[in-house]
Amino acid sequence: xxxxxxxxxxxxxxxxxxxxxxxxxxxxxxxxxxxxxxxxxxxxxxxxxxxxxxxxxxxxxxxxxxxxxxxxxxxxxxxxxxxxxxxxxxxxxxxxxxxxxxxxxxxxxxxxxx
Amino acid sequence: xxxxxxxxxxxxxxxxxxxxxxxxxxxxxxxxxxxxxxxxxxxxxxxxxxxxxxxxxxxxxxxxxxxxxxxxxxxxxxxxxxxxxxxxxxxxxxxxxxxxxxxxxxxxxxxxxxxx
Numbered sequence: 363x364x365x366x367x368x369x370x371x372x373x374x375x376x377x378x379x380x381x382x383x384x385x386x387x388x389x390x391x392x393x394x395x396x397x398x399x400x401x402x403x404x405x406x407x408x409x410x411x412x413x414x415x416x417x418x419x420x421x422x423x424x425x426x427x428x429x430x431x432x433x434x435x436x437x438x439x440x441x442x443x444x445x446x447x448x449x450x451x452x453x454x455x456x457x458x459x460x461x462x463x464x465x466x467x468x469x470x471x472x473x474x475x476x
Numbered sequence: 477x478x479x480x481x482x483x484x485x486x487x488x489x490x491x492x493x494x495x496x497x498x499x500x501x502x503x504x505x506x507x508x509x510x511x512x513x514x515x516x517x518x519x520x521x522x523x524x525x526x527x528x529x530x531x532x533x534x535x536x537x538x539x540x541x542x543x544x545x546x547x548x549x550x551x552x553x554x555x556x557x558x559x560x561x562x563x564x565x566x567x568x569x570x571x572x573x574x575x576x577x578x579x580x581x582x583x584x585x586x587x588x589x590x591x592x
Contacts, residue, residue, distance in 0.1 A: 366519070395577070395579050395580075397579070397580075402584075402585075403584055403585070404480075404566050404568075404582030404583050404584050404585050405520070405566070405580070405582050406582070407578065407579025407580060407581070408579075409579075410576075410577040410579055412577070416576075417576050417577045418576030418577030418578055418579065419576070420578075420579060452519060452520070454519075454520075459577055461508065461570045461571065461572050461573075461577065461578070462508045462525075462527055462570060462572075464510075464522050464525065465522075465580060466522075467512075467519035467520040467521070468519050469517070469518055469519045470519055
């Protein structure tokens with residue numbers, strides 16, 4: 363059974379640029395959630411995708427957007443990058459969207475915005 | 477809205493000593509509570525979760541936590557610390573908001589240091 367994978371591992375961008383992060387969910391999981399973890403902080407919920415539809419969103423601006431594909435992999439897109447977007451971005455998959463299901467996390471993508 | 481407070485950003489214990497990591501939550505509806513561990517340069521791994529079936533929850537690696545509704549707490553304990561327990565620990569809460577997903581709400585984390 364393959365776990366959650368994310369790519370790339372590290373990324374450096376400049377302010378104003380756009381970035382796409384990718385996530386492959388664990389086999390059998392149809393739900394993917396994305397989190398932003400700033401240095402020294404706990405992860406913050408960005409949004410969740412369930413069966414290719416956005417199923418919930420945290421307090422993040424519209425320049426944070428996502429997609430989920432038929433194989434349940436997912437992308438996180440961030441437009442007009444700001445310095446404060448520098449963080450570890452974590453993807454987590456779960457069996458379905460029920461709130462009590464365990465979320466399985468990937469290793470994350472470290473984004474640095476200069 | 478729900479929230480989590482973890483008391484102590486850093487906790488240091490000697491190898492073999494009791495580990496106690498504190499977590500208090502706030503929620504207007506019955507919560508589900510989780511403890512996750514994060515090792516350097518890795519994602520989060522679930523240690524245990526409270527789902528209302530039992531107030532004392534046993535997890536992996538000898539950890540356990542007790543849900544106390546009256547104290548709105550979900551403290552994590554381990555009787556005897558090992559060097560391999562050194563990591564960042566996060567308490568998280570999830571609730572059924574009745575609408576779309578709210579995701580997990582995490583505390584700021586507690587860095588556990590094990591002294592030889």
